[in-house]
Amino acid sequence: MARILIIDDEKSIRNTLKEILAYEKYEVAEAADGAEGLKLAEKDKYDIILCDIKMPKMDGLEVLEKVQVTSPEVPVIMISGHGNIETAVEAIKKGAFDYISKPLDLNRMLVTIRNAQERHTLINETKTLKRKIYKTTEMIGETDGIVKVKEMIDRVAPTDARVLITGSNGTGKELVARWIHEKSNRNGSPLVEVNCAAIPSELIESELFGHEKGSFTSAIKQRIGKFEQANKGTLFMDEIGDMSLSAQAKVLRALQENKITRVGGEKEIRVDVRVIAATNKNLKSEIEKGDFREDLYHRLSVIVIHVPSLNDRRDDISLLADYFMKEICNDYGMAVKEFEDAAYAEMKKINWTGNIRELRNVVERLLILSGDKVTAKDVTAFAASGKT
Numbered sequence: 318m319a320r321i322l323i324i325d326d327e328k329s330i331r332n333t334l335k336e337i338l339a340y341e342k343y344e345v346a347e348a349a350d351g352a353e354g355l356k357l358a359e360k361d362k363y364d365i366i367l368c369d370i371k372m373p374k375m376d377g378l379e380v381l382e383k384v385q386v387t388s389p390e391v392p393v394i395m396i397s398g399h400g401n402i403e404t405a406v407e408a409i410k411k412g413a414f415d416y417i418s419k420p421l422d423l424n425r426m427l428v429t430i431r432n433a434q435e436r437h438t439l440i441n442e443t444k445t446l447k448r449k450i451y452k453t454t455e456m457i458g459e460t461d462g463i464v465k466v467k468e469m470i471d472r473v474a475p476t477d478a479r480v481l482i483t484g485s486n487g488t489g490k491e492l493v494a495r496w497i498h499e500k501s502n503r504n505g506s507p508l509v510e511v512n513c514a515a516i517p518s519e520l521i522e523s524e525l526f527g528h529e530k531g532s533f534t535s536a537i538k539q540r541i542g543k544f545e546q547a548n549k550g551t552l553f554m555d556e557i558g559d560m561s562l563s564a565q566a567k568v569l570r571a572l573q574e575n576k577i578t579r580v581g582g583e584k585e586i587r588v589d590v591r592v593i594a595a596t597n598k599n600l601k602s603e604i605e606k607g608d609f610r611e612d613l614y615h616r617l618s619v620i621v622i623h624v625p626s627l628n629d630r631r632d633d634i635s636l637l638a639d640y641f642m643k644e645i646c647n648d649y650g651m652a653v654k655e656f657e658d659a660a661y662a663e664m665k666k667i668n669w670t671g672n673i674r675e676l677r678n679v680v681e682r683l684l685i686l687s688g689d690k691v692t693a694k695d696v697t698a699f700a701a702s703g704k705t
Contacts, residue, residue, distance in 0.1 A: 319434050320362070323347045324354030324380060325369040325396070330419070334367065337423060338430075351375030358384055363391060365433050370397035370404065378411060385412045386475065389502055390440050392433035396421065456492060457640045458633035462625035466493060469622050474500035479572070481557075481617045482595040484624035487672035490595040491555060493624055498551040503591055506550030511543045513564075514556035521564045523580050526571075532581020544577045544588050551591045557617065558598035558609060569613045592617065627669040627676060635661040637673065641680040654684060659693035667700065 321343050325331050331347045338345050346361070348354035352374040358366060366384060370377035381393050395408045398419035405416040414433045417426060456467055473480055474497045482490045491510070498508040516524050523533075527542030543552055554560075560568070571577045572592060576585045594617045603609035627634070638656055646653045669675055679700040687695040 318342060318344050319364040319437075320344045320346070321430070322354065322357055322361075322363040322366045324351060324366065324372070324377070326350055326372045327369070330369070330396075330421075334421075334426075337427075341427065343430075351377060351380045355380050355383055358391075359387055362388075364437050365430055366391060366393045367430075368393055368395055370395055370408070378408060381408065381411050381413055386502075390437065392437055394426075394429055394433060454492065454644075455640070456489070456496060457637050458630060459636065460625075460630040460633050462630050463633060466622060466624060469620070470496050470500060473497060473620050473622075475502060477591050478619045479591070479617055480593045480620045480622060481600075481614075482593065482622050482624060484595075484597065485626050485672055486597050487674035488624040488626055489673050490597075490624055491553070493622060494551075494553045494555075494593045494595060497593060498553075498591075501551065501591070503550050507547060508551045508553060509543050509547035510553045510555065512555045514559035518561040518564070521561060522567060525564065526567065526577045526579055528580035529582040532579075536581065539579075542577070542579065544571060544590055545586060547590045548588050549590075551593060554592060554594045556596060557594040558596040558600055558603055562608070562610065565610045565613050569610060569616060572613075572616045627672045631665045634664050634676065637676055638664060638680055641677045642684060645677075645681050645684055649684075651684070654687065654689065654691055656691045657693065660691045660696050663693040663696040664700065667696075 321338055323331050323334050323338075323345060324347075325334075326349055328349070331349075335345045335347060346357060346363070348357050351368075351372045354366075354368065355375065357363075358380075368377045368380055377395055377397070381395065384391060384393055389412070392414035393412070395405075395413045395416045396419060397404065397416075408416050414436065415429045417429060456463065456470075458464070470493065480494075480497060482493050484490050494510075495508065498504060511524060513521065523536075523540065523542065525542050525544055527540045527545060528536050530536055530539045554568075567577075571588070575589065576587050578585055600609050600614050600618075604611045604614060627637075635656070638661065642656070643653055664676075664679075671678075682699050683691050683695055686699050
């Protein structure tokens with residue numbers, strides 16, 4: 318059942334709409350002015366918002382602007398008894414789904430609501446499919462460290478602030494980056510990833526900024542770099558601490574000027590990219606050694622999110638193990654196995670040097686090699702061997 322919020326200072330209009338929409342099986346909430354409506358929209362989730370334009374305290378166009386920031390996926394239908402072409406055009410430009418003049422044509426209103434509902438459903442389905450395609454899995458955990466990470470993601474994602482994600486290998490830094498992008502206003506554009514440690518230093522500049530045909534021996538055709546590919550979206554630069562100093566200088570310039578130049582080219586290309594970086598190194602130590610630019614560090618670290626190691630969040634191990642068991646069994650088409658309490662306790666004793674990645678591998682191994690249930694003996698035999 319779709320949830321609709323009506324924001325209108327005329328009680329008669331609210332009552333009429335509420336009665337009709339309730340008859341059509343919609344769940345309806347109402348607000349008598351823009352400020353009250355905005356509070357409801359921020360507090361609860363709605364599928365559609367019907368908003369009058371001329372209201373006390375806060376007019377409808379201001380409500381529309383704020384909703385576009387906090388809940389851009391929610392269609393807003395503007396209604397007004399003082400309508401003119403200019404107002405309608407302004408509302409549509411600011412992101413309104415449609416504009417309807419009073420007195421309301423109720424048949425048109427219902428058709429518009431159905432269209433808005435279909436659009437909202439399509440957007441949500443698209444997001445779900447994207448998560449499946451790009452494997453944006455849930456962030457599992459209830460310990461203080463991971464709860465803090467989730468809270469930081471929710472605060473940072475709607476902004477364009479650059480984020481530096483720190484933590485050991487296998488802690489889930491890439492997943493944090495994916496969720497920042499997923500919850501951002503850029504989620505309709507691509508998230509482009511580049512692993513700075515996996516690309517030879519002589520090729521990293523071409524990878525990031527692209528190159529022109531003939532700019533070097535193997536450049537047989539023009540190539541578009543990661544910055545251009547991520548235009549209007551997000552560029553995730555993993556293991557940024559392994560980037561060469563020459564490439565760091567060019568990245569710094571790109572962040573300062575929002576422009577890049579392809580290798581072998583002269584033309585400056587403007588790019589609109591949010592950069593999220595990650596590292597398993599202590600960049601301040603790298604700066605002291607002369608291996609990382611301090612000015613680039615300050616550009617990247619507007620917000621720093623530290624992802625705790627699995628050893629620092631052992632109480633999440635049972636939740637994670639259950640989640641991975643279900644996920645892997647679903648992939649394999651196998652029945653889900655249960656963990657005995659003693660098996661959880663045994664897993665909590667392990668020194669998880671490989672963090673979440675290692676735990677997932679261990680769960681997969683236990684699924685394949687254990688009996689109907691995973692016991693403490695199974696963990697000792699197949700997971701804890703050689704651990705201290």
